[in-house]
Amino acid sequence: MPSFQPPGSRWFSWLRNATLRIGILTGVYLSAVLWAWLVVANRIPWSANFALPRNAAAAAIVLLVMFIPLGRFLRSPGRLFASGVMGWAVLTFTYLILGIFFQRLHSRMGPFHLFMLGAATYGCSAVLAWVCSLALAARHQPMVVLRRRSP
Secondary structure, eight states, X not given: OOOOOOTTGGGGGGGGOHHHXXXXXXXXXXXXXXXXXXXXXXXXXXXXXXXXHHHHHHHHHHXXXXXXXXXXXXXXXXXXXXXXXXXHHHHHHHHHHHHHHSTTGGGTSOHHHHHHHHHHHHHHHHXXXXXXXXXXXXXHSOOOOOOOOOO
């Protein structure tokens, strides 16, 4: 018996791939944090009095959201890197678009540099996860001592 697929359901087939789903959703979450951060910093004048705590809170939220792919794909470094870079690419595209509305946004860091910062961060995280998994696997294996008998 064939399975029933409603019209238009093929558009949601990307949700079955966990790497793509987590990456895109992480990028959407990071973009929402960036947008809120910029709106509060630039459109609410009285928030300038609390600039340091505001920026620290936003940076902490960004770091927490960045841990989503790390927590999901800790045992699969390749998927961790792919998911993280996809999410960071969504954030970079949002950063590029927001630069149109906030003219001085790209004066400190361009979109390419932002993308490379995220790719390097997720790359180092993936390598660290891989090395830790190798160390744990080596720790659980018994050490075999090979001795040759003398004739």
